[in-house]
Amino acid sequence: MGSVTTSHEMGLHEEQLAGRTQQMFFSATEEENYTYPWSYEVDIEKSAEFDAAEMEISEINLKIRELMKSGHGTITVNNPRAKHSLGVGILNRLNLNFNGSLGYFGCGLIDGANIRISGRVGWSCAENMMAGTVVIEKNAGSLFGAAIRGGDLVCKGQAGARVGIDQKGGTIIVGGSVGAFTGFMMQRGRMIILGDAGDNLGDSMYDGTIYVAGKIASLGVDCVETEMTDLDRKYLQGKLDLYGMAAPNGIDNMVKLTSGKQLWNYDNLEPTEKKLVL
């Protein structure tokens, strides 16, 4: 187990950080590895199933980890009973099925797992997700996909307010409608909304793309409509087909929204500006 002592022993506190670029280069002939060096070797064909009805949150998460350690690549959790923080921190390839609903902060911080939830999810499902897929068959609460950085996050029902707040990558797909302040402070990534969008959609978005099929109550500051390209249409078709979803009035009638880039401010401009003013 790592500790502060370990990191000192390894010399990690002696290196001078001189610049941003890592002077470490790819080897194009590197041996082909497809998973992280530390990840568990799992066989997707090897499956396990357990009942979580009487288990505590930590017991359930540890059970999932133990099953991965023993090589199980497909795990089914029955009766999660809307407990919070289930299926978090999985940094492995894995097929994980929840038969039931999850509470708050379900499936957060995952990197690579493919998760299916047959019920609903509470606040902040898949927050800070890095890679993989999370598919929710029913509705999702507020802050769905908060600060997501990569992967596909799909809700086939409706989602609450502030969907994808601070989104930094990845794709969020909502089959139904979304609440107010969806895409608030979005920085990159894509959001596909097949229903209606609430007030202040894309407020203060810095970058990224939002596609909407339904009505938009109002756009937030600096969120502007942009022309849809053929590449966008091809991308949307491929993505929606993947999850058996479709735009109710066709992809051609969807609206594409991006940042107007009017809020792009840079601190180092300030001294010059001040000089000009003075």
Place this chain on the structure above:
Amino acid sequence: MAEQNIDQFLEGDGLDTEREKTIGQHIGYRYDVNLVPDMDRCTDFLRKYMNVMGWTDLNWLEDVHMGYEEGNPAVFDRNINGWVTIPDNIELPDNQQDRDMIARELLVKFQMAEGHPMVDLRKAYEKFA
């Protein structure tokens, strides 16, 4: 709108507007973060990777593009929060889509290699063995 020179950040400093010249830095990313991938250009390696992970598209790699750092082609590795330079011996294609696919392939190879900095960082700081 005039088509952008794909080698803009390899041939010059990328400072085009008066505002950029004044502050001495390029404003915004050095690539189009909103460019969605063209799957027809996907490489064999990436297809194998997707297959191992159980995905039918690029998943998180959709957000990986070839960028440019200090005049060199580079790809941003979120796991080390830094740019990693693309080796000189790799010939760059003449379009961003193919360049992005190269960046994705190299990034996966880099992240999954035993020499990646995360391997040591994990040994030093991991909470759960």
